[in-house]
Amino acid sequence: xxxxxxxxxxxxxxxxxxxxxxxxxxxxxxxxxxxxxxxxxxxxxxxxxxxxxxxxxxxxxxxxxxxxxxxxxxxxxxxxxxxxxxxxxxxxxxxxxxxxxxxxxxxxxxxxxxxxxxxxxxxxxxxxxxxxxxxxxxxxxxxxxxxxxxxxx
Amino acid sequence: xxxxxxxxxxxxxxxxxxxxxxxxxxxxxxxxxxxxxxxxxxxxxxxxxxxxxxxxxxxxxxxxxxxxxxxxxxxxxxxxxxxxxxxxxxxxxxxxxxxxxxxxxxxxxxxxxxxxxxxxxxxxxxxxxxxxxxxxxxxxxx
Numbered sequence: 001x002x003x004x005x006x007x008x009x010x011x012x013x014x015x016x017x018x019x020x021x022x023x024x025x026x027x028x029x030x031x032x033x034x035x036x037x038x039x040x041x042x043x044x045x046x047x048x049x050x051x052x053x054x055x056x057x058x059x060x061x062x063x064x065x066x067x068x069x070x071x072x073x074x075x076x077x078x079x080x081x082x083x084x085x086x087x088x089x090x091x092x093x094x095x096x097x098x099x100x101x102x103x104x105x106x107x108x109x110x111x112x113x114x115x116x117x118x119x120x121x122x123x124x125x126x127x128x129x130x131x132x133x134x135x136x137x138x139x140x141x142x143x144x145x146x147x148x149x150x151x152x153x
Numbered sequence: 154x155x156x157x158x159x160x161x162x163x164x165x166x167x168x169x170x171x172x173x174x175x176x177x178x179x180x181x182x183x184x185x186x187x188x189x190x191x192x193x194x195x196x197x198x199x200x201x202x203x204x205x206x207x208x209x210x211x212x213x214x215x216x217x218x219x220x221x222x223x224x225x226x227x228x229x230x231x232x233x234x235x236x237x238x239x240x241x242x243x244x245x246x247x248x249x250x251x252x253x254x255x256x257x258x259x260x261x262x263x264x265x266x267x268x269x270x271x272x273x274x275x276x277x278x279x280x281x282x283x284x285x286x287x288x289x290x291x292x293x294x295x
Contacts, residue, residue, distance in 0.1 A: 021203065021204050021205065021206065021212065022200055022201050022202070022203040022204075022206065022212075023201060023202055023203060023204055023212035023214065023215055024204075024212075025201075026179070026201040026202070047175055048175050048176065048178070048179045049175065049176055049179070050174075050175040050176060051174060051175075051176050051222075051237070052174075052237050053173050053174070053175065054237075058176075059174070059175075059176035059177075059218065059221075059222065060218070060221050060240040060243065061176055061180075061214070061215075061217060061218020061219070061221050061222055062176055062218065064214050064217040064218050064221060064243065064245075065212065065214025065215065065217065065218055066214070067214075068212075068213045068214040068217065069212075069214060084205065084207075084208070086213075086247065086250065087213040087247045088246070088247060089244065089245060089246045089247065090213070090217065090244070090245050090247075091242070091243070091244040091245075092242060092243045092244075093241075093242045094239070094240050094241060094242065094243070097239075145207070
C-alpha cells in the first residue's frame with residue numbers, strides 16, 4: 001500500500017543532508033525510492049567493501065551499515081521536522097553472502113512510530129529480492145533537535 | 154598469499170587487517186596486544202567514520218562493522234578457525250554515543266562447538282567500564 005512520504009517538502013530537504021553523512025559518502029550509499037514509512041537504498045559494489053579477498057564477498061559490516069542507515073532513513077519519511085535518531089539495538093540475520101560485482105539494495109520500513117521510539121525492519125538483497133542477503137530489525141530513540149540546529153539544514 | 158588464515162601473533166593479525174581485509178582497511182581497523190595478552194582492536198578516529206555531523210558521532214554501522222570484524226579476527230587469533238568464519242547473526246546494543254575519538258574493542262568466545270561459535274564483543278572509548286556498544290554474534294567455522 002503505497003503512500004507519499006508524510007511531508008514531501010521536509011523529506012526533500014532532509015534526505016540529501018542524511019545521505020551526505022561522511023560514512024554514507026565513504027560507502028557510496030544512494031537513496032533510490034521513498035514512500036510513507038519506506039525507503040530503498042542502493043550500495044554499488046566496490047573492491048574496498050570486500051570482507052574476504054578469496055571469495056570477494058562483501059564484509060558483513062557493510063551489510064550492517066546499509067541496514068542501519070536504511071532503517072533510520074525510513075523513519076524520516078514519517079517526520080516533518082529534523083530530529084536526532086540514535087540506534088538503540090540492531091539485530092541482523094545473514095541469510096546468504098552478498099556476491100561481488102553486484103549492487104546491494106536495502107528496503108527498510110518503519111512499522112511503528114511512538115513519541116520516543118521508532119521500530120524498523122529491513123531486507124537487503126541483490127538482483128533477486130526473493131533471495132534476500134540479510135534481514136534486520138532495529139529500534140531507535142527519538143530526540144528533538146534544537147531549532148537553531150534544525151534551521152541550519 | 155596463503156589460502157588459509159593462520160595467525161601466529163597479534164602483529165600478524167594487525168598486518169592481516171591492513172593487507173587482506175579491504176573493508177577493515179577502509180575503516181582503519183588495527184590490532185594491539187592487551188595487558189592480558191589477548192588482542193584489543195583499535196578503530197582510530199577518522200572523519201569518514203562519522204554519521205551525525207551535528208553531534209558529532211561515529212556512524213552506528215561503523216561501530217557494528219568494527220565489532221563484527223573484531224570477532225572474526227579474534228576467532229582466527231584463538232585458532233578456532235583457519236578459514237574466515239562466516240557471520241550467521243549479529244545483535245548490537247548501542248549504549249552511548251560514539252564520540253569523535255579512538256574506539257577500542259575486545260571479544261570473548263562464550264561457547265564454541267565444532268561448527269558454531271558464540272562471541273561477545275564490547276566497544277569503548279575512554280573507559281572500558283563505560284562501553285559505547287555491546288554485541289553478540291554467531292559464526293559458522295569452516
